[in-house]
Amino acid sequence: MQKMMSSLRWVLLWLIFAMGSMDIFGVFHVKGFTVRWVLFLMAAFVLLEGTRLFREKKWHFSWWWGWLVAIAFFHTLFSFMSPAIFRGLGYAVWLWLFVLWVVVLSHISREEGIFAKLVVVYVTSFLPAMIVGWLQWVIPSLAWSDSFLWKSQGALGITAYHALHRVNGWNYEPSYFATYLLPIFPLLVSLIVHQRGKERIFTAVFFLFAALMLFLTTSRMGWLAGSIFLVGSLGIWGARKLFQTKNKRLLPYLWIGVGMAVVMVVLLGVGFSSFRNLFVKVLKWSFVERLEGMQHTLKVFFTHPWRGVGLGGVAGAIAQLQQGIVPQGGEVKAFEGMNVLFEYMAAFGVWGMFLLGGFLGSVLVLLRRWWDKLSSWEKGIGIGLFAGLGLQVFLLLFNQNILRVYVWNHVAMVGAFLATMEAPGKEEIEEKESQLFSLPVWFSSFLLAVVVASLFVTGYVFQPIRVKVYGGDFQWRFAKGIEPIQAKIFYVVHEVIIKDIIPSGVPVVSNTTTFSFKDSYSLSKTFFTKEEISQVYSGWKDSFHLQEKYFRERVEEGDTYLREIDPHYLDSPENFYRAMNALLEKDEIFATWAQKYPLSDLTHFYLNKKRKTPGEKVRFHRLVLEDVFPFLPSNLEEHRIRYYLVELSCTFVDLPANQSEQTNMLFSSAITNIRWDTSLGVIETPVEIFPVRFLRKDERVFRVFWEFSPMYWKLQAIHYRNLFTVLVVGVFVLTWGLSYLWFKKLAKREQRWEKR
Numbered sequence: 001m002q003k004m005m006s007s008l009r010w011v012l013l014w015l016i017f018a019m020g021s022m023d024i025f026g027v028f029h030v031k032g033f034t035v036r037w038v039l040f041l042m043a044a045f046v047l048l049e050g051t052r053l054f055r056e057k058k059w060h061f062s063w064w065w066g067w068l069v070a071i072a073f074f075h076t077l078f079s080f081m082s083p084a085i086f087r088g089l090g091y092a093v094w095l096w097l098f099v100l101w102v103v104v105l106s107h108i109s110r111e112e113g114i115f116a117k118l119v120v121v122y123v124t125s126f127l128p129a130m131i132v133g134w135l136q137w138v139i140p141s142l143a144w145s146d147s148f149l150w151k152s153q154g155a156l157g158i159t160a161y162h163a164l165h166r167v168n169g170w171n172y173e174p175s176y177f178a179t180y181l182l183p184i185f186p187l188l189v190s191l192i193v194h195q196r197g198k199e200r201i202f203t204a205v206f207f208l209f210a211a212l213m214l215f216l217t218t219s220r221m222g223w224l225a226g227s228i229f230l231v232g233s234l235g236i237w238g239a240r241k242l243f244q245t246k247n248k249r250l251l252p253y254l255w256i257g258v259g260m261a262v263v264m265v266v267l268l269g270v271g272f273s274s275f276r277n278l279f280v281k282v283l284k285w286s287f288v289e290r291l292e293g294m295q296h297t298l299k300v301f302f303t304h305p306w307r308g309v310g311l312g313g314v315a316g317a318i319a320q321l322q323q324g325i326v327p328q329g330g331e332v333k334a335f336e337g338m339n340v341l342f343e344y345m346a347a348f349g350v351w352g353m354f355l356l357g358g359f360l361g362s363v364l365v366l367l368r369r370w371w372d373k374l375s376s377w378e379k380g381i382g383i384g385l386f387a388g389l390g391l392q393v394f395l396l397l398f399n400q401n402i403l404r405v406y407v408w409n410h411v412a413m414v415g416a417f418l419a420t421m422e423a424p425g426k427e428e429i430e431e432k433e434s435q436l437f438s439l440p441v442w443f444s445s446f447l448l449a450v451v452v453a454s455l456f457v458t459g460y461v462f463q464p465i466r467v468k469v470y471g472g473d474f475q476w477r478f479a480k481g482i483e484p485i486q487a488k489i490f491y492v493v494h495e496v497i498i499k500d501i502i503p504s505g506v507p508v509v510s511n512t513t514t515f516s517f518k519d520s521y522s523l524s525k526t527f528f529t530k531e532e533i534s535q536v537y538s539g540w541k542d543s544f545h546l547q548e549k550y551f552r553e554r555v556e557e558g559d560t561y562l563r564e565i566d567p568h569y570l571d572s573p574e575n576f577y578r579a580m581n582a583l584l585e586k587d588e589i590f591a592t593w594a595q596k597y598p599l600s601d602l603t604h605f606y607l608n609k610k611r612k613t614p615g616e617k618v619r620f621h622r623l624v625l626e627d628v629f630p631f632l633p634s635n636l637e638e639h640r641i642r643y644y645l646v647e648l649s650c651t652f653v654d655l656p657a658n659q660s661e662q663t664n665m666l667f668s669s670a671i672t673n674i675r676w677d678t679s680l681g682v683i684e685t686p687v688e689i690f691p692v693r694f695l696r697k698d699e700r701v702f703r704v705f706w707e708f709s710p711m712y713w714k715l716q717a718i719h720y721r722n723l724f725t726v727l728v729v730g731v732f733v734l735t736w737g738l739s740y741l742w743f744k745k746l747a748k749r750e751q752r753w754e755k756r
Helices: 002-021 037-055 063-079 085-108 114-124 127-141 174-181 184-193 198-216 220-245 248-270 275-303 311-323 329-335 340-373 376-396 405-421 441-461 530-536 548-565 573-584 587-596 601-607 614-628 705-712 718-755
Strands: 027-030 033-036 155-157 163-165 464-478 481-493 497-500 506-510 514-517 521-524 542-546 661-664 687-689 692-694 713-716
Touching (some): 002 037, 002 114, 002 127, 002 174, 002 405, 033 037, 037 405, 063 085, 063 340, 063 405, 085 114, 114 184, 114 405, 127 163, 127 174, 127 198, 127 441, 174 198, 174 220, 184 198, 184 220, 184 376, 198 220, 198 441, 198 718, 220 376, 275 311, 311 329, 311 340, 340 376, 340 405, 376 405, 441 718, 573 614, 587 614, 601 614
Parallel strands (some): 464 497
Antiparallel strands (some): 027 033, 155 163, 464 481, 506 542, 514 521, 687 692
């Protein structure tokens, strides 16, 4: 029975650590609160272990956790002064649970051999969220889907045609995921420094995987904190080496090198060309918004510095100061403060600062008393835990809400470390070698396989594809099968399949010069000059739905009408524009389309005018073209397909069957020496749509029918995708198996050396 309870305790501990980052999974909402299932596990653990400790009389008072209890007590009192008392009391219960969790875990770690196991459980608990984050990057990158389970954000544009898919694990967003991951880095570095042999290799592999996940969050603040840790670690290591050599003349050069390293890390992290743009973006949105949040939070503190409003009352107090009312329920979240230190000051007032000072002072006294009696391994773990907490606090200075489960999980680990220093018999310990941290062989080989497989996924992202363009027929592949749309265009031969991404009922904003389909791309479209736009569109803004059936029908119908005018309208740009000019003059066609297809309110306005001037008639025809054929853009701005945009620079000149062009999926392909490249801005001859004349690089020049395909259709390298998926899976399995055998062999070799 006792063994089963011990196993249950470790299972509960691992689940509490592993589920700590769950913000959008494993939660439910009640009365404006986001309740996490992990809190119930934490409460069960506190109840079971707290009861056992009382029964076995193992409670031990320490000043550092006594101050935490005092903070929770005063917070409960201040919660009654909150503008939203119900919310304030909810936060008070939340804080009490976290404080008791820290106290109970610290008492458990006082037992012999517990803390070393606790470190193993804590470190390995990061794996599930990291694996989820890794899949959130792999699945979209291999073009199997545009997203993955619990993926909250899309992608970060790296180049004009490539986007790095952002990962967030189980957190709200990537920046939260970065805050969750950061504490593990100092801890892993401390372990690597104090390990040897296979243990050091295992932990180094884990560090590489964690670094990959931090990079994939694309959180700038996370990257900054990681860079600070990296440069700081290298600087401290270099300083120690320098002082060991007792060569003080090298000290200035060391600090110069550290400064240069800081500059290099920052510049390499954001890119020289985008260095200015990064700060512009930060100043425009992130920095300005956060600065305003900090100001609002500080204003709450200065309004009543002696009595706080509780952590649950900060948002309500900000809303009360700004609007004079306190929003109810979840609406108050829009007024959350910024900077957890300022949030703490507003919640606790001056009394809270005194309590926090007492807590920090007691920790410093404890460290000063026991630090010299710790083993080198214990010192390394302590430095790693405190450094990780410092990184989290650094990020939280630019964010809100200190009551995060994963933050208090790390605080609990710090408390467990402090408790081990006061454990019975600690006075007699003098540099005793503690139990070394060791990851299981299967775990380390699995992580190595993940890292190696990631390299092959990156290889797929940067893979070149071979494109061949011939004269001939073109077929579109729809979701329900293959249907030929146009007969005489160009046949694109490469390993790319085209799928429909326009679902039924996608809202399209009309007559505002902007169209947006499922955030896959954006374009500006109009047949009017800038001066005409302000006149024609003034006061008109309408939305309608582009149905998939209308889309196919309009393509076929438009092609039919244009072929009746000129069967060879696609043979050259001149033929195409000549056919379009003739089409604009056919009143009966536009009357038919106006009755057959849904039109915007502005188009209906001109339709209902009985007597139109020649200019109004042309204007009406252009508006009908915009409504009926939105796939004929007149101005193509930068756009991105959900995966990779393979922009085919096709031509009106038939290419020999053996002619091909090497392209890259990340960049626009370019077939050189082409006479008629219809890409935007490279029309070499003036063309005319009655009665407006279009010239080279004119913003209103639009592409021919078949060229809308990169925009309205998803291009996926299906053949290469399948090949690379099989390759990635194969490499993953092979690396896992071989590394497992190698690690096992390495472990046996070390055992033989130890016996000798």
